[in-house]
Amino acid sequence: NAGVTQTPKFRVLKTGQSMTLLCAQDMNHEYMYWYRQDPGMGLRLIHYSVGEGTTAKGEVPDGYNVSRLKKQNFLLGLESAAPSQTSVYFCASRPRVAGGTYEQYFGPGTRLTVT
Amino acid sequence: GQNIDQPTEMTATEGAIVQINCTYQTSGFNGLFWYQQHAGEAPTFLSYNVLDGLEEKGRFSSFLSRSKGYSYLLLKELQMKDSASYLCAVRDSRGSTLGRLYFGRGTQLTVWP
Numbered sequence: 001n002a003g004v005t006q007t008p009k010f011r012v013l014k015t016g017q018s019m020t021l022l023c024a025q026d027m028n029h030e031y032m033y034w035y036r037q038d039p040g041m042g043l044r045l046i047h048y049s050v051g052e053g054t055t056a057k058g059e060v061p062d063g064y065n066v067s068r069l070k071k072q073n074f075l076l077g078l079e080s081a082a083p084s085q086t087s088v089y090f091c092a093s094r095p096r097v098a099g100g101t102y103e104q105y106f107g108p109g110t111r112l113t114v115t
Numbered sequence: 116g117q118n119i120d121q122p123t124e125m126t127a128t129e130g131a132i133v134q135i136n137c138t139y140q141t142s143g144f145n146g147l148f149w150y151q152q153h154a155g156e157a158p159t160f161l162s163y164n165v166l167d168g169l170e171e172k173g174r175f176s177s178f179l180s181r182s183k184g185y186s187y188l189l190l191k192e193l194q195m196k197d198s199a200s201y202l203c204a205v206r207d208s209r210g211s212t213l214g215r216l217y218f219g220r221g222t223q224l225t226v227w228p
Contacts (some may be wrong), residue, residue: 044218104208
């Protein structure tokens with residue numbers, strides 16, 4: 001049981017390049033989330049999904065797209081990377097009802113630098 | 116909107132007790148979380164309060180007052196490994212954003228020997 005995994009762990013992009021971050025969970029969770037974490041800013045929600053085939057915008061969705069074709073995978077895409085997207089990206093998941101706590105389980109993060 | 120405020124930094128010595136406060140002003144409230152995050156690692160769940168009062172879990176306790184928009188995390192018998200960032204997060208109750216978490220900026224706790 002690996003929990004939540006993220007690929008890659010580190011990446012350096014040039015401005016204008018594109019890439020996809022992959023999040024996978026093996027806990028059969030319905031809900032999945034993408035956050036970014038910047039110094040002094042806390043975690044901010046980019047996009048989220050409440051089930052396979054559904055996605056929704058969070059607080060800071062501009063410049064990102066997502067897809068949830070399979071329940072266990074949640075992909076975050078950057079079509080044209082910008083230096084402002086330099087950040088640490090965390091994926092999280094939770095079951096529909098988490099025994100009353102609604103705890104989100106986080107992946108290890110992807111550190112992205114855009115030059 | 117959501118406004119969550121917590122101190123940026125705190126320091127304490129090993130064996131001591133520290134209280135990390137979190138105040139919030141939200142449009143919809145359905146519970147408050149505390150997460151711990153060590154440098155370079157993922158946040159890990161510590162506690163969840165949805166009703167007023169104190170929840171105790173080993174060395175860690177969390178308190179909530181919904182009428183005051185206030186929570187605190189209490190860490191007892193501090194250990195060096197408790198040096199980390201502590202994140203306060205509020206769960207939204209509104210229909211369109213139900214269940215979403217809004218995070219504070221985190222409190223960096225340093226424990227000295």
